[in-house]
Amino acid sequence: MDITLEKASDTNASLKITLTPADYKPEVDKKLKDYGRKVQLKGFRPGHVPASLVQKMYGKSILVDEINSMLSRTVSQYIRENKLQVVGDPVPNREQADAIDWDNQTDFAFSYTLGLASEFNIDFAELPSVTRYEIQAGETEVSNTIADLQQRFHGHAHGEEVGETDTIYGELVQTSTPESGEPFSAKTAFPMDKMAEDAKGQFVGKKKGDVISFVLEQAFPDEKARANATGVKKEEAAALTGEFNFTIDDITRHEPAELNQEFFDKVLGAGAVEDEAQFRTKVAEVIRGNYAREADQLLRLDIEKNLIDNTPILLPDEFLKNWLLEVNEGKFTPEQIDEQYDDFTKSVKLQLIKNKIAENADIKVEFDEVLDATRQMVREQFGFMGSENEEMDKTIDRIARNYLMDEKNNGQNYTSTFNRVYDDKVIEYAKTQLTIVSQEVTVDEFKALVENR
Incomplete structure (x- = not known):
């Protein structure tokens, strides 16, 4: 087998593969023998159909299937081993493939067009700082929240x-x-x-x-x-x-519910606070906690934007637009592809950057991490956050495993959870490398920041 990569530019290349009988014949002959043992043909005992007849009946289809399978494995392996930054899928030269004479040829040549991302590096020390917003719950927010709670527990x-x-x-x-x-x-x-x-x-x-x-x-x-x-x-x-x-x-x-012990107990649990002053303090903590999750999400978005804006990456634009048209099979017009192309390239660049960070930092995701994340999701969905019951833990574990191994969606549940854990680990690592500056803001100021994003 001969494999050659020819780069026309930083973002465009072709991968040429030549196969000889030595590459495919051993496996083709093995499959022909298997067919010979299993095929049933009138006039012949099972397993005694002449090899020449098996070859005539099934030889071409076995040859085509084996070469297609070999090509798929070879292209994927070459890209992986040579760490090519491939975007989109390799596109085969269909005219070349259609011209093959499967009945008479023994050597086969194939060509794939590859779209590549240009080489890039990530130097966290050179990246601008990112702001972590710390939301302060003022008296107005606390009073409004308490008024809403009084209406809810009316x-x-x-x-x-x-x-x-x-x-x-x-x-x-x-x-x-x-x-x-x-x-x-x-x-x-x-x-x-x-x-x-x-x-x-x-x-x-x-x-x-x-x-x-x-x-x-x-x-x-x-x-x-x-x-x-x-x-x-x-x-x-x-x-x-x-x-x-x-x-x-x-x-x-x-x-509205009265501000009394019965109301405090309904909202926060029995005995959590003893008077209105303690209640207001607790409500302020809850508000800050709720907004802290939103602040973490905004920080994540800002980190991702920082990485994209400050990491120059060239993409094969023409190749990608043509590839998008082809893989979507007429669902979009060229004009629609153009309209959405900027958003698409941002997601492509972000994934390339995350992969580079993971590679440099040796970030990996193990099955147990995916399972733990799924268990946590089950706890949140079913309200079992504080459970320490052994039987409940077993039930949660069973639900989580069934969800991940659900065969009906071809492993999509596992893949999506794996990707979420992977992204979380990359972002958490980036937080340790970037300069993050804290800034206190009011609830209204934070809401305005979110709207502007």
């Missing part, structure tokens, strides 16, 4: 007059008899916030015992809301139209 109270966000309970009666039968009537509840705005005026300010006449489909134009208001199925609610009376029996409304 209580109920009875009102004297109907308000715009109340729920009213009473009897709904259809005032005209429909052609299909008896008029509709039911004890039901109307949530005012689900009622059409222009119909609320008929109800707001009314008291217990008042009777309101209204058109049902005007108050609840949405059939789903009408079904909820009347207590019937959606398809039945569509037929409920016209004049109705509603007699108010009761008015209830949400009232």
